[in-house]
Amino acid sequence: MLAVGVSGVMAQAHIKAVYTETSRNLHATDTVKSKEMTLVSGLNRSFYFNEMSQYCDSMDSTPEGKKKLQEVQLAAWMTTSPDGSISIDMRRGNAPRKTVYTYVEKDFANGNVTVYDKWGGEQGVYSEPLHEQEWTITGDSVKTVLGYDCVLAECDYHGRHWRAWFSPEIPVQDGPWKLGGLPGLILSADGGNSFTFEIKGLENYDGSIGSVYNKDSYQKVDRKKALENEEYYANNMESVLRAQGVTLKMPANATPPKFEAHLHSIEPDYK
Structure with missing residues (x-):
C-alpha cells in the first residue's frame, strides 16, 4: 500500500512501483525467468528500469x-x-x-515513448507514439492486487493480447514497460506465453526521475528489424560469435535453443 492516501499521491506527483517481470526461458521453454524492474512515474515523464x-x-x-x-x-x-x-x-x-538491458522512457508532455535495449548483441534505441494500446475496459471484472481494487482492461498490441488490471484508486495513467494509458496505474498484466508483469511494491517518491546513461552508445534502430536481429542472433549464436573470433564451447550432445517469436518475444508482430 502507498504510505499516504490518494491525495498525497497527487500532491507529490511521483510514485515508485516495483514489478516482477517474467518471460519464457529460451534454454528451457517449460520454465520462466524473472527480473525485477522499477517504474518511477511523474506528471511529465516516467522511467522503467532495472536498478542494478x-x-x-x-x-x-x-x-x-x-x-x-x-x-x-x-x-x-x-x-x-x-x-x-x-x-x-x-x-x-x-x-x-x-x-538487464531494457530501459523505457515515457514522455507524457510530447506523447512519445523511447525504448533502449540490446538486440542481436548490439545496443539500440527507438521511439514511437505513446500509449498506442487501444484498451477495452471490462467494468464487471475486478480483483484485488496489492490491496487495491483493480479493473480489467484488454487490448491487442504488437502481436500479443494483453489483459491488464489497473487501479482507479491510483490516478496515474502509466504501467510497466510500454503499457499505460488507462485511468489508473496498471498493477498486473498478462500477455500470454509467460509474459507477465506483477507489482510487488508501491510508494510515494520525492526523488528525481532518472534517465539512461551513455545515450550516445545506442544506435537508432527500427523496432521490427531489431526484433528480427534478436531472433537470428539467438538461433545462430555460435556462428555469429565465431565470426567475431569468439569460440563457444558446447557439449557434444547439446541441442541449441530455438527462439520462436510467439514464445520468446514480447512483441512477436515482426514475423
Missing part, C-alpha cells in the same frame, strides 16, 4: 566509476591457479553486474 543495471551504467559513465566497478568485479570473479593462469567466473561472488 542503472547502478552499473552510472558507474560506467565516469572514468573513476568504471575503474572502481571493474576492481570490485575482478576481486569477486578472478582466481589465480597455482600455475599462474587466471580465470574469471562471473557467477562467483556478489559483485554488481548488468544483466
